[in-house]
Amino acid sequence: MKKTVLVSGGAGFIGSHVTVELVEAGYDVVVADNMSNCDMTCFEGVTKIIGRRLPFVQMDFCDMEAVNRLFEEYHIDAVIHFAAFKAVGESVEMPLLYYRNNLLSFINVLEAARTHGGCNVLFSSSATVYGEPEELPVTERSPRQPATSPYGNTKQMCEDFLRDAVKAYSEIKGIALRYFNPIGAHPSALIGELPRGVPNNLVPFITQTAIGKRECLSIFGNDYPTPDGTCLRDYIDIVDLAKAHVCAVSRMLDGRMKEPYEIFNVGTGRPVSVLELVTAFEKVNGLKLNYRFAPRRSGDVTAIWADPTLANEELGWKAERSVEDTLAAAWAWEKHLAGK
Numbered sequence: 001m002k003k004t005v006l007v008s009g010g011a012g013f014i015g016s017h018v019t020v021e022l023v024e025a026g027y028d029v030v031v032a033d034n035m036s037n038c039d040m041t042c043f044e045g046v047t048k049i050i051g052r053r054l055p056f057v058q059m060d061f062c063d064m065e066a067v068n069r070l071f072e073e074y075h076i077d078a079v080i081h082f083a084a085f086k087a088v089g090e091s092v093e094m095p096l097l098y099y100r101n102n103l104l105s106f107i108n109v110l111e112a113a114r115t116h117g118g119c120n121v122l123f124s125s126s127a128t129v130y131g132e133p134e135e136l137p138v139t140e141r142s143p144r145q146p147a148t149s150p151y152g153n154t155k156q157m158c159e160d161f162l163r164d165a166v167k168a169y170s171e172i173k174g175i176a177l178r179y180f181n182p183i184g185a186h187p188s189a190l191i192g193e194l195p196r197g198v199p200n201n202l203v204p205f206i207t208q209t210a211i212g213k214r215e216c217l218s219i220f221g222n223d224y225p226t227p228d229g230t231c232l233r234d235y236i237d238i239v240d241l242a243k244a245h246v247c248a249v250s251r252m253l254d255g256r257m258k259e260p261y262e263i264f265n266v267g268t269g270r271p272v273s274v275l276e277l278v279t280a281f282e283k284v285n286g287l288k289l290n291y292r293f294a295p296r297r298s299g300d301v302t303a304i305w306a307d308p309t310l311a312n313e314e315l316g317w318k319a320e321r322s323v324e325d326t327l328a329a330a331w332a333w334e335k336h337l338a339g340k
Contacts, residue, residue, distance in 0.1 A: 003253050004028040004075055008061055008109065009082030011035060013193040014124065014182055016042035017242040018080060020191070023050045025246045030074050033083070034060040037196055041337075045190035061105035064112075071116040078120040078249050081109050084154065087200035088128070088299040091151035102154035103161075110165045110172065118171030120252035122245060123162050125176040127234070127267070127304055128152030136271075137234075137307040140178075140263050149299035159263075166261040173260050175248045180234035180267035180306055182241045184326035185333035192333030193238075203327070206278060207334035210287050217289055219274055221296035226303055230274040234267040234305035237321035237329075241266060247315040258314075267306025268319040277323070284324045285331045 005022050009015045010031035022029050023046075031043065031054055047053050055074070059066040061083040070076075084102040085091065091098040106123070113119035129152060130138045131145025147153035162174040183203040185192030198214075199205040209217040222229040244266045251257055272280075282289055312318050 002026065002028045003077040004030060005249060006030045006032065006070070006074065006076045006079045007082065008032050008079060008105070009084065011040065011043040011056075012038045012082060013042070014238065014241065015080075015082040016046050016191045017186060017238045018245045019046050019054065020049050020186065021239070021242040021246045022249070023054070025250070027249070030055045030057065030070075030076070032057040032059055032061070032070060034058065037085070038194060041194055042191045045186070048190050049186065049188055061108055062101060064108050067108045067112045071112045076116070076119055078122060078252060079109055079113060080122045080124065080245055080249065081106055082124045084124070086151065088149045088151050089297055090200060091149050091154075092298050095150035098150045098154055103157060106158045106161055110161060113172050114165070114169045120249070121162060121172060121174045122248055122252070123158060123174065123176045125159055125178045126152065126155045127178055127180045127265070127306065129156045129159065129178060130304060132301045133304055136303060137269060137305050138265065139307045140265055140310055148301060152299075163261050173252055173257060175252060175257070175261070176263045177244060177248060177266050178263060179241055179244075179265075180236055180304070182238050183235050183330060184238045184321070185329045186239060187329055189329070189332040189336040192330065194337070202274065202277065203330050206281050206289065207330050209289055209291070210281070210285070210331065211334050211338055215290065217278070217291035218294040219278065219291055220294050220300060222275075222293040223296075224302045226273060228273050228275045231300060232271040232273050232303035232305065234270065235272050235277060235323060235326070236266065236268050236319055237326040240319040240321055244311065244315060244317045247317040251315060264311040264315060265306040265308055266311055267308050269306055269308050271303065271305040272323060277327075280323055281327045281331070284327050
């Protein structure tokens with residue numbers, strides 16, 4: 001009997017790619033999203049890629065009644081929770097919005113998982129929980145530092161919610177995937193990152209600048225203590241990241257977890273600077289970007305990248321796509337959106 005996976009926030013960037021990989025791995029998938037940070041473009045793209053339409057529920061996970069109705073309508077074997085706001089800078093400006101949405105939505109998911117016969121919960125966490133790390137690369141044993149933004153704080157708190165719920169309720173099992181900087185698009189160019197308004201993430205701002213939607217790309221800070229003065233990050237291809245979720249779900253559903261609550265870093269282990277990424281985009285796509293250096297942005301850490309050994313060994317997963325292939329896919333997606 002096929003297992004059913006609920007993907008909350010599944011019409012967005014990461015959720016849509018994870019949905020494709022889950023379907024291709026043989027799972028039944030239910031997608032739910034309140035559409036606060038996306039439209040139906042990626043969901044329609046998923047339909048084209050897999051050749052059929054999946055169940056879709058437009059709902060807000062902060063609404064407990066709606067969450068309960070969803071769990072009553074479908075027998076959910078696992079939940080992958082993406083329904084959260086995710087922009088570091090925006091969270092600094094609007095902390096209460098982030099706390100209300102990100103915390104309440106996840107509490108409701110955990111409550112529903114507990115009261116509807118038990119469930120496996122996969123939480124979409126982030127490398128932001130490591131703050132400004134003391135040692136690099138970071139492992140799962142690296143200490144969590146005080147969050148540098150409300151967004152990062154919500155990730156830490158939700159990890160704690162999951163850890164404590166698993167400890168208290170034997171019917172819940174949980175995995176937190178701490179991922180680094182997802183970029184790129186599906187090789188089909190039918191789904192990718194599509195932010196509303198001005199992008200908060202680097203790559204869509206790069207592609208929108210390249211296609212002429214944005215006049216200039218701002219690189220925040222060129223005076224960091226790094227080789228070229230710009231921040232160092234671990235950029236991971238979105239399809240590689242999506243495959244890690246499938247590996248984690250199968251680990252939960254197949255009963256292969258060694259502990260009822262587990263944590264895995266999902267990254268490449270290769271640091272790339274912001275300026276290096278911009279230069280690589282220009283080279284692989286034969287373009288010249290208009291960019292300028294701007295003052296540092298509040299909440300940004302200097303450098304962070306993963307030690308992905310645990311995920312490699314325990315999940316049987318490894319990042320495979322090159323930065324060049326990833327940036328070519330991101331540009332193909334931008335051109336697809338523009339009808340070029």
